Amino acid sequence: MCCASSQQSRDDKCQYFSFHFFILFILKNLTYYFLSLKT
Structure with a gap:
């Protein structure tokens, strides 16, 4: 992880x-959620 750097x-x-x-x-x-609502 880059967060380990001091x-x-x-x-x-x-x-x-x-x-x-x-x-x-x-x-x-959110995109998958709205796509699932359309169908």
Whole structure:
């Protein structure tokens, strides 16, 4: 995990990417949810 690094800049970058993937995960789930509603 990149979060294990003790460097602050790398920790910030890791936080940003983990947040970014979290948003993508939610958007993907919402997309599947709406697609299932259409059918």
